[in-house]
Amino acid sequence: MSHAIPLTTNNGNALNSRAPLKVAIIGGGLVGSLAALSFARRGHEVHLYEYREDIRRAELVQGRSINLALSQRGRKALAEVGLEQEVLATAIPMRGRMLHDIKGNRTVVIYDPCTNQCLYSVGRKYLNEVLLNAGEKFPNIHRHFEHKLNYVNFNEGRMEFKRAPSKEIVEDNADLIVGCDGAFSTVRQQMVRAPGFNYSQEYIEHGYLELCIPAKDGEFQMPENYLHIWPRDEFMMIALPNQDKSFTVTLSMPFKVFKTIRSSEDLLNFFHKYYADAVPLIGKERLIKDFFKSRPQHLVSVKCYPYHYGSKALILGDAAHAMVPYYGQGLNAGMEDCTLLLSLFNQPNLSTAEILEQFTELRWRDAHAICDLAMYNYVEMRDLTKRLSFRWRKWLDTQLFRWFPNFWVPLYNSVSFTSMPYSQCIANRKWQDKLLQNVLISASLAFVAMTAFKYYGGFQTITL
Numbered sequence: 342m343s344h345a346i347p348l349t350t351n352n353g354n355a356l357n358s359r360a361p362l363k364v365a366i367i368g369g370g371l372v373g374s375l376a377a378l379s380f381a382r383r384g385h386e387v388h389l390y391e392y393r394e395d396i397r398r399a400e401l402v403q404g405r406s407i408n409l410a411l412s413q414r415g416r417k418a419l420a421e422v423g424l425e426q427e428v429l430a431t432a433i434p435m436r437g438r439m440l441h442d443i444k445g446n447r448t449v450v451i452y453d454p455c456t457n458q459c460l461y462s463v464g465r466k467y468l469n470e471v472l473l474n475a476g477e478k479f480p481n482i483h484r485h486f487e488h489k490l491n492y493v494n495f496n497e498g499r500m501e502f503k504r505a506p507s508k509e510i511v512e513d514n515a516d517l518i519v520g521c522d523g524a525f526s527t528v529r530q531q532m533v534r535a536p537g538f539n540y541s542q543e544y545i546e547h548g549y550l551e552l553c554i555p556a557k558d559g560e561f562q563m564p565e566n567y568l569h570i571w572p573r574d575e576f577m578m579i580a581l582p583n584q585d586k587s588f589t590v591t592l593s594m595p596f597k598v599f600k601t602i603r604s605s606e607d608l609l610n611f612f613h614k615y616y617a618d619a620v621p622l623i624g625k626e627r628l629i630k631d632f633f634k635s636r637p638q639h640l641v642s643v644k645c646y647p648y649h650y651g652s653k654a655l656i657l658g659d660a661a662h663a664m665v666p667y668y669g670q671g672l673n674a675g676m677e678d679c680t681l682l683l684s685l686f687n688q689p690n691l692s693t694a695e696i697l698e699q700f701t702e703l704r705w706r707d708a709h710a711i712c713d714l715a716m717y718n719y720v721e722m723r724d725l726t727k728r729l730s731f732r733w734r735k736w737l738d739t740q741l742f743r744w745f746p747n748f749w750v751p752l753y754n755s756v757s758f759t760s761m762p763y764s765q766c767i768a769n770r771k772w773q774d775k776l777l778q779n780v781l782i783s784a785s786l787a788f789v790a791m792t793a794f795k796y797y798g799g800f801q802t803i804t805l
């Protein structure tokens with residue numbers, strides 16, 4: 342057990358009434374650096390182990406997606422550690438989807454015309470830096486970059502790391518090991534061996550590749566306050582704005598389609614056919630260079646249960662519930678994990694074992710639900726958004742939300758702009774669908790009855 346450390350925040354408020362633990366956070370990505378900060382604020386002795394070099398010193402950041410859509414759950418978690426405003430100050434609000442059809446026509450679908458809530462495009466590197474910098478104020482956070490976790494013994498709380506570049510093996514131990522080491526988590530791999538641990542993963546047959554629409558004359562080339570989507574049935578492209586006035590473009594499509602594009606000519610033909618309006622924005626040369634410079638990345642969805650091992654270990658973020666990125670919720674859900682976990686740590690009567698057990702029980706349904714929703718939204722984004730039925734439903738949802746804001750919260754709003762448990766968001770949508778279906782059936786029956794009445798002069802005529 343570590344020595345006692347101040348149980349106060351920067352402004353002197355006591356945050357913790359339990360004995361401080363030595364907590365090892367594995368993974369200094371977005372969720373790991375937030376978790377480190379959250380534990381440190383409660384006075385725990387935190388050791389943050391990260392495989393890569395310090396992102397603040399790295400010139401080229403290897404990793405997924407340059408920018409991310411931050412929404413309510415992530416904002417709430419950032420607010421809890423006093424960082425929401427700092428992050429939002431440089432984030433770019435995205436008020437809706439701007440759909441680009443195959444002819445280059447653009448249509449705007451506002452996310453929330455009733456209360457004007459929006460998503461925020463934030464740089465992954467910037468967000469990680471803000472979280473790590475905030476941790477510098479806490480002497481009880483010890484950072485260990487270039488330490489790759491190799492092995493964990495949960496019962497003994499013992500961990501083994503390989504240091505880069507020397508490959509020296511380093512050992513440490515902790516009271517609590519928190520795996521925030523992403524979709525291919527080593528901590529989770531060790532948990533899988535424990536009896537009773539259920540685990541499933543699914544790779545989708547689509548991959549993604551990042552391109553860029555650069556700034557032109559120091560300005561954005563498209564309206565910046567939207568998430569741009571080019572829905573094309575089997576595949577799609579999206580673009581999020583960056584601070585430097587460029588857009589990061591993510592092209593998603595089946596690997597088998599990627600494989601058909603072998604030459605610059607194939608690529609330009611493909612883009613002229615499906616994304617003609619994007620070609621002058623990206624620029625032909627840049628398109629060819631960026632497309633062939635990297636290979637399409639795989640996307641995996643992970644579900645598991647439980648998230649803890651006794652009183653010794655826990656997994657959070659992508660380590661616990663990696664999902665396909667199409668609801669823009671992976672990070673938001675991971676940050677919400679921290680909110681829930683630390684709210685349990687605030688309950689003085691719970692032991693660490695009880696906290697971890699409750700975390701699993703309170704979280705798994707919602708984590709599984711958002712993995713499912715993310716899969717569903719992939720279909721919605723690439724296909725449904727351009728259908729009339731989708732737009733009609735969006736219009737109806739908006740009207741009902743406007744009239745009954747406490748009763749009728751549309752699915753997208755509940756996921757992105759509230760902290761409603763994800764499983765409840767799905768349940769809500771189910772009863773809304775049922776209600777609309779019943780109204781539609783009743784309206785159709787009424788219409789048939791009225792038509793019959795008009796043509797046959799009354800119901801008796803029909804029955805005779």
Ligand SMILES: Cc1cc2nc3c(=O)[nH]c(=O)nc-3n(C[C@H](O)[C@H](O)[C@H](O)COP(=O)(O)OP(=O)(O)OC[C@H]3O[C@@H](n4cnc5c(N)ncnc54)[C@H](O)[C@@H]3O)c2cc1C
Binds near residue numbers: 368391526
């Ligand atoms: C293309 C794409 C777009 C996305 N867009 C969005 C979005 O708009 N909104 C959103 O909310 N989410 C989005 N996501 C999801 C989001 O990126 C993840 O949910 C989020 O990064 C998860 O954070 P994490 O800290 O759990 O894991 P990661 O970000 O993967 O971080 C894990 C960290 O652990 C380290 N690590 C791994 N193994 C070890 C080891 N053995 N020892 C030590 N350290 C280790 C890694 O180096 C890394 O730094 C997107 C994902 C993708 C792929």
